[in-house]
Amino acid sequence: MLNLENVNIFYKELQAIWSVSLNVQKGEIVALIGPNGAGKTTLLRVISGLHRCASGKIDFLGRQIEKEAPEKIVEYGLSQVPEGGKIFTGMSVLENLELGAFVKRARKEKNQNLEWVYEIFPRLAERKSQQAGTLSGGERQMLAIGRALMSKPQLLMLDEPSFGLAPILVERMFETIEKINHEGLTIFLVEQNVQSSLELAHRAYLLENGRIVGEGKGKDLLTFESVRSSYLG
Amino acid sequence: MLQSLGQNLVFGLLVGALYGLVALGLSLIFGVTKFLNVAHGELVMFGGYASFYAFSMLGLDPFLSIPLTIIILFVLGAILYRLVFSRTIKLPEESKIKNTLLVAFGLSVIFQNLALRFFTADERGITTSYFSQAFTLGGVRFPLPKVAILVVTVIFLIILQLILKKTYTGKAIRATTQNWEAASLMGIDIHKVYLLSFAMGAALAGVAGTLVAVNYSIQPSMGLGWTMKALIVMVLGGLGNIPGTIIGGLILGLTESTTSFFISSNYREVAGLVLFLLVLIFRPQGLFGSKEA
Numbered sequence: 331m332l333n334l335e336n337v338n339i340f341y342k343e344l345q346a347i348w349s350v351s352l353n354v355q356k357g358e359i360v361a362l363i364g365p366n367g368a369g370k371t372t373l374l375r376v377i378s379g380l381h382r383c384a385s386g387k388i389d390f391l392g393r394q395i396e397k398e399a400p401e402k403i404v405e406y407g408l409s410q411v412p413e414g415g416k417i418f419t420g421m422s423v424l425e426n427l428e429l430g431a432f433v434k435r436a437r438k439e440k441n442q443n444l445e446w447v448y449e450i451f452p453r454l455a456e457r458k459s460q461q462a463g464t465l466s467g468g469e470r471q472m473l474a475i476g477r478a479l480m481s482k483p484q485l486l487m488l489d490e491p492s493f494g495l496a497p498i499l500v501e502r503m504f505e506t507i508e509k510i511n512h513e514g515l516t517i518f519l520v521e522q523n524v525q526s527s528l529e530l531a532h533r534a535y536l537l538e539n540g541r542i543v544g545e546g547k548g549k550d551l552l553t554f555e556s557v558r559s560s561y562l563g
Numbered sequence: 564m565l566q567s568l569g570q571n572l573v574f575g576l577l578v579g580a581l582y583g584l585v586a587l588g589l590s591l592i593f594g595v596t597k598f599l600n601v602a603h604g605e606l607v608m609f610g611g612y613a614s615f616y617a618f619s620m621l622g623l624d625p626f627l628s629i630p631l632t633i634i635i636l637f638v639l640g641a642i643l644y645r646l647v648f649s650r651t652i653k654l655p656e657e658s659k660i661k662n663t664l665l666v667a668f669g670l671s672v673i674f675q676n677l678a679l680r681f682f683t684a685d686e687r688g689i690t691t692s693y694f695s696q697a698f699t700l701g702g703v704r705f706p707l708p709k710v711a712i713l714v715v716t717v718i719f720l721i722i723l724q725l726i727l728k729k730t731y732t733g734k735a736i737r738a739t740t741q742n743w744e745a746a747s748l749m750g751i752d753i754h755k756v757y758l759l760s761f762a763m764g765a766a767l768a769g770v771a772g773t774l775v776a777v778n779y780s781i782q783p784s785m786g787l788g789w790t791m792k793a794l795i796v797m798v799l800g801g802l803g804n805i806p807g808t809i810i811g812g813l814i815l816g817l818t819e820s821t822t823s824f825f826i827s828s829n830y831r832e833v834a835g836l837v838l839f840l841l842v843l844i845f846r847p848q849g850l851f852g853s854k855e856a
Contacts, residue, residue, distance in 0.1 A: 405750055
C-alpha cells in the first residue's frame, strides 16, 4: 500500500533521513519506533507532503506521491494525525470534524463518517458544540484522530498518539487504534512508547539517527537485544 | 455645548466605522498570511478611483458600483499575490512580516506614481444629489453619506463573518489561520486560501475607497495616511481579530473626535498615535486580542 524506497531527507543543511526503505501492507498496523530526534516525525511529514525529500521514491496505492502537494495526498486516501494533534483550538469540535471531511471525496459522505467517528469516540458527540481548546489532553487526541478519520482514509498515519497522555488513557488509545484497524483501516504508527506499540503492531521498524537499524514482527522486536537494552531497560 | 459634543461623538463613530472598514481588509490579510501589506492604503485609493470613474464615465451611483469595485480590486489583489507576495510565503513568520513590509512599501511608491501618471494629481470626489441630505435626531445631524459608512461597514462585516463561519471556504481560511500545517493535512490547498484571503482583503479596501471618495476626496498620495490609520486600528483591535478591528476603528474615531472637541483639531492625529503607543506598551496583544491568537 505504502512503499518507501531509498528516501533521503535533509532538514535545512543536515541530513535527517538516510536511505530509508520501508513498506506498509493493506490491513496492517506497522510501527516506526525510535528515540527522540531519530527523524520519525520528519519522515511522516515527507510522506504527507509537508516537507520534500531530496531523493528516493514514495509510492502510495500505485501512485508516486513524493512530489505531490499535501492536499492531493489526503485526497488519495492517506491521512496523518500530526504530533500533538494540532487541533483547531479556536473552533468547535464539530467544526474540527467537518474540516476533516474537507476533501471532495469525503464531503459527500460527511454525515455517515460523522456517525462513524462518534461511534468510535462517543465523547466527541457529547462535546460537539464545545470549543476544541477547552478539551482535555485525551479528548484532544481523540479529536485529532476523529478529524483524520473524517477524510475516510485508507491509510492512517499517527504521530505519537500516546504523547502526553496518562497511562490509563494510553492503554485506551491503543485499544482504539486496534479497533479502527479491525474495521479495515491500515495504520502506520510512530511512537516512543515502545512496549505498547510493539505489542500492538504486526510489524515494526526501528529508526535510529535517521537510519533503519532493525525490522521485524512487533513481538519479535520486543525481544531484540538492542531494543531491550535501549528502550525497555 | 452638549449638543455639539453629541454631534462630535456621532461624527467620530461614523468616521471610526470607516477606519474599521479600511483596517478590516488589512487585518484579514495579516491574520491569514502574516503579510504586512503597507500598500493597503493604495488599494483603498484604487477603490476610490474605480468608483470615481464608474460615476464620471458610466454614470453609476457610487453605492451601486460597489460590486464592480469589489471585482476589480479582488482581481488586482489576486494578481498582486500571485506575482509578488506568494514568493515570500515559505519564509518563517518574522522574516515574512519584514520582507512583505519592504515589498509592499515599494509597491505603494509604484502605485502612487502610476496613479499620478494615469489619474493625474487632481483631487477627485463624488457628489450626487442626495449627498447633502441629512436627518436630525435629538438635535444631532446625520448626513447621509456618513451614515452610509456605518451601514456599508456593518453589511460587509456581516458578510465576512458569514463567509468565515458558515462556508467551507471560510472554515478553510480560519483553519489555515490557526494552523496552516494541520490545515493542509485536512486537504486544504493553503496557497488557494492565501490567494483568496489576499484578494478578499483587497476587495474590502476597494469598498472602503468608495466610501472615502464619497465622504472626502481622493488623490494619488492619499494611501499612506489610510495605511497608518489601518495599522493603528489593527493593533487596537488585536491582530487578525475581525470584530475587534471594527471596534478598534470606532475607538480611534471617537478618540480623534473628542480630542478635536476638547483640545484642538490640530491634535487629532496625535491622539490616535498616542493611543497606538499606549496600547503597544500596555496591551500589545490589542484591546480585544487574546494572547493565543
